[in-house]
Amino acid sequence: TSRRFKKGNESEVLIQTETNREVLKNAPVENIVTAAHRVAGRSVEPCLFGQGGTCCRNCNMGPCQIIDGVEQMIGVCGADASTVAARNFARIVAGGAASHMDHARGVVMAFLATAKGEAPYEIKDGIKLRQVAMSIGIDVAEKSKEDLAIEVGEKLMAEFGQQEGGLSFVKRAPKPRQELWKKLGIGPRGVDREITEIMHRTHMGVDQHYENLLFQAARTALADGWGASMIATELSDVMFGTPVPIRSRVDIGVLKEDEVNVTVHGHEPILAEALGMAARDPEILEECKKVGAKGINLAGVCCTGNEILMRKGFPIAGSFIQQEVVLATGAVEAMVVDVQCIMQNVSRVAEQFHTELITTSDKAKIPGATHISFDEHRALDIAKEILKRAIKKFPERGKHFVPVRSMDVVAGFSHETINYMLGGRFRASYKPLNDNIINGRIRGVAAIVGCDNYRVTEEMHVEIAKELIANDVLVLVTGCAATSIGRTGLLSPEALDQAGPGLREVLEAVGCPPVLHMGSCVDNSRILIAATEMVRTGGLGEDIYQLPAVGAAPQWMSEKAVAIGQYFVSSGVDVVFGPTFPITGSKVVSDYCFNKMKDVYGGSWHLAKKPSEFVNIMVDTINQARKDLGIDK
Ligand code: SF4
Ligand code: MSK
Structure with missing residues (x-):
C-alpha cells in the first residue's frame, strides 16, 4: 500500500505549481495521495541501470545489469x-x-x-x-x-x-x-x-x-x-478545423461552481469534439437545468486539453502533473479519458469523491472506472450518454474547493496561422519571419515541448522560456509544456514586456504573444512543417539543420517524447533533454547520441540538468547556426 500523507504534510513533499499546493491544502478530503507524494515516499532511488539504459530483460537468462567497461x-x-x-x-x-x-x-x-x-x-x-x-x-x-x-x-x-x-x-x-x-x-x-x-x-x-x-x-x-x-x-x-488564434484560460480555477464539470483527459480529439458538440445540445442543457446546473463546463487535461483549446477555445484544467489534483477539488462530476498519460491513480482519487471516472477506449481500461466504449459512428449518442451520467452526479457534489487561479492564454498557432500572422494578410509567407531572423531582431526559434514530471524540482519550462524570449528567441510550445508555460501568463500578448527589444518589436506589430502555442504532442509535426517552410522561403540555408532553431524537453516523462526528440534530431535539429537520458550507462552510445549524430544528421541530442544549462546550450546552438549562415558578423 502506498504511504499515506496527512493533510498539512505537504511541505515534506515537492508539490509542483502553486495551484496544486493550494488545492491539496484545502481539499475537502484527508489523505489525498498524488504522484508527488509517491515520489517522496519511495524508499529506493530510481535504479541506475534502468536510468542509464543498461538493464536488459530481453530474455530469461537475465535480467542482466551491465556495467560499462567491466x-x-x-x-x-x-x-x-x-x-x-x-x-x-x-x-x-x-x-x-x-x-x-x-x-x-x-x-x-x-x-x-x-x-x-x-x-x-x-x-x-x-x-x-x-x-x-x-x-x-x-x-x-x-x-x-x-x-x-x-x-x-x-x-x-x-x-x-x-x-x-x-x-x-x-x-x-x-x-x-x-x-x-x-x-x-x-x-x-x-x-x-x-x-x-x-x-x-x-x-x-x-x-x-x-x-x-x-x-x-x-x-x-x-x-x-x-x-x-x-x-x-x-x-x-x-x-x-485548422486552429486560428483563440483566447481561453488554463489552470484548475477554470472549474465552475454552478456548472457540471466534465474533464476530458488523454489525447484523441475525436471523443473531445463529440463531447463539445453534445455539451451544447438542447436536450443536455435541459437535463442540466433539472439538476440546477447552468450547463456543462468541459475542460481539458493533458493533450486532449490542447486539442480542444487550439480548435474550440475550451479551457484547460490541468497538465499531466495536475490530473490527480483536478479531481482533488471534489468539484468534478466526471473525468472522461481515452488514451495515453492517464495515471492509474486518478481512479483512487475519483473514488474519494462523487466523481465518475469513465474510460472510453477499448485499448485503455482502468480498474474502478466505468467503461463506455466509444465508437465514432455513434459519437454524439455516446457523448450524450456520458454527459447524462455526469449531470446525474451534480446533485451529489459535496464539500469541494475550487481555486480562483486560472490564467489567460492565446493559443491556436498552427503553422498556417504563423504564416499568416507573421507574413501579413496579403502576402502570407515565412519571408517576414526569415527577414527578421536575418536582420537579428529575432535571434532564432526554440521549441519547448513535452511533458511535465514530478521528479523535476523546478518549473523548468517557464524559466527556460523566460530566458529565451528575453534573448530575442521566438519560443514555440506544445503538449504539457504549453500548459505549464500558459499557467504563468507567457501565452498572452501582455507578456511581451518580458521579451527582448527585437522580438517585442516584431510581435507587438502583429499582436502575438512571445510564446506560441502550437498544440498537442502529436502536433509537433506542425513544427516540422514550419521549419521546412522557413527553409523553402530562403535566406536561411538549404536544409533544416542550418536553421537557427533548437528544441528541448526539460521535463520529459513519456516514451513519446523520446520518439519526438529523435525525429527532430533525424530531421537536423539539435534537441536538449534532461535531467536524465536513458543511454548514459554506455559511453559509446552517449558519444554517438551527443556528438556523432551531429555529423550524421546535422543535429544531435544534448543533456542538461538545470534551466541555465538548457538555455546556454539552446542560445549557443542558435548563435552557432547564425554564424555558420554568415548572418552574424
Ligand atoms: Fe539481455 Fe541478458 Fe538475455 Fe543477453 S542474456 S539478451 S543481456 S537478458
Ligand atoms: S500529454 S506525452 S504528458 S506532453 Fe501529450 Fe503531456 Fe507528455 Fe503526455
Whole structure:
C-alpha cells in the first residue's frame, strides 16, 4: 500500500505549481495521495541501470545489469553496454512512436467515416483538404469534398500497412534531407513496419550493433513525425478545423461552481469534439437545468486539453502533473479519458469523491472506472450518454474547493496561422519571419515541448522560456509544456514586456504573444512543417539543420517524447533533454547520441540538468547556426 500523507504534510513533499499546493491544502478530503507524494515516499532511488539504459530483460537468462567497461558485468549472452543501451533506446522510440501511430490510425478511421457520412463530424476545412490532397499527389479537380476526403483517407490509411515505397508526407521535407535519409537507408517504408522491425531487431540475438540499432530507431521516429503524427494533425485539422488564434484560460480555477464539470483527459480529439458538440445540445442543457446546473463546463487535461483549446477555445484544467489534483477539488462530476498519460491513480482519487471516472477506449481500461466504449459512428449518442451520467452526479457534489487561479492564454498557432500572422494578410509567407531572423531582431526559434514530471524540482519550462524570449528567441510550445508555460501568463500578448527589444518589436506589430502555442504532442509535426517552410522561403540555408532553431524537453516523462526528440534530431535539429537520458550507462552510445549524430544528421541530442544549462546550450546552438549562415558578423 502506498504511504499515506496527512493533510498539512505537504511541505515534506515537492508539490509542483502553486495551484496544486493550494488545492491539496484545502481539499475537502484527508489523505489525498498524488504522484508527488509517491515520489517522496519511495524508499529506493530510481535504479541506475534502468536510468542509464543498461538493464536488459530481453530474455530469461537475465535480467542482466551491465556495467560499462567491466568485463564480468556484460550480459550472460555477451551483450555489452552499447548494445543493451541502444536496444533499450530503440524500444523506447518504438513505444512512443506506436502511441502516435495508433492515435493516427484512429483519426484516419474517423476521417473516413466522416467523409462517408457515417459519423456526426464534418469536413470543416475544405481548403486544407485540397492542400493536403495536392501535397500527396492526388488530383483535386472536379471532386466533391467528400470524394476527395475518401481518396485522401484511403491513401493515407494504406501507408500504415505499406511495406515499400516511402510515406507521402516525407516528400514535404527539404530535398537535401530526403536525399540524406535515402543515403543512410532510413527513409520510412510504412508506418507500422518500422515498429515491427525494431521489436524484431531488439529481440535476443538479432541486431547487436549499436549504430545499426540507432539507425532503425531514427527510421521509426521519422515514420512517426513525418508519417503518423503529421497524418493525425493534418486530418484532425481538416475534420475539426485548422486552429486560428483563440483566447481561453488554463489552470484548475477554470472549474465552475454552478456548472457540471466534465474533464476530458488523454489525447484523441475525436471523443473531445463529440463531447463539445453534445455539451451544447438542447436536450443536455435541459437535463442540466433539472439538476440546477447552468450547463456543462468541459475542460481539458493533458493533450486532449490542447486539442480542444487550439480548435474550440475550451479551457484547460490541468497538465499531466495536475490530473490527480483536478479531481482533488471534489468539484468534478466526471473525468472522461481515452488514451495515453492517464495515471492509474486518478481512479483512487475519483473514488474519494462523487466523481465518475469513465474510460472510453477499448485499448485503455482502468480498474474502478466505468467503461463506455466509444465508437465514432455513434459519437454524439455516446457523448450524450456520458454527459447524462455526469449531470446525474451534480446533485451529489459535496464539500469541494475550487481555486480562483486560472490564467489567460492565446493559443491556436498552427503553422498556417504563423504564416499568416507573421507574413501579413496579403502576402502570407515565412519571408517576414526569415527577414527578421536575418536582420537579428529575432535571434532564432526554440521549441519547448513535452511533458511535465514530478521528479523535476523546478518549473523548468517557464524559466527556460523566460530566458529565451528575453534573448530575442521566438519560443514555440506544445503538449504539457504549453500548459505549464500558459499557467504563468507567457501565452498572452501582455507578456511581451518580458521579451527582448527585437522580438517585442516584431510581435507587438502583429499582436502575438512571445510564446506560441502550437498544440498537442502529436502536433509537433506542425513544427516540422514550419521549419521546412522557413527553409523553402530562403535566406536561411538549404536544409533544416542550418536553421537557427533548437528544441528541448526539460521535463520529459513519456516514451513519446523520446520518439519526438529523435525525429527532430533525424530531421537536423539539435534537441536538449534532461535531467536524465536513458543511454548514459554506455559511453559509446552517449558519444554517438551527443556528438556523432551531429555529423550524421546535422543535429544531435544534448543533456542538461538545470534551466541555465538548457538555455546556454539552446542560445549557443542558435548563435552557432547564425554564424555558420554568415548572418552574424
Ligand atoms: Fe541478458 Fe543477453 Fe538475455 Fe539481455 S539478451 S537478458 S543481456 S542474456
Ligand atoms: S500529454 S506525452 S504528458 S506532453 Fe501529450 Fe503531456 Fe507528455 Fe503526455
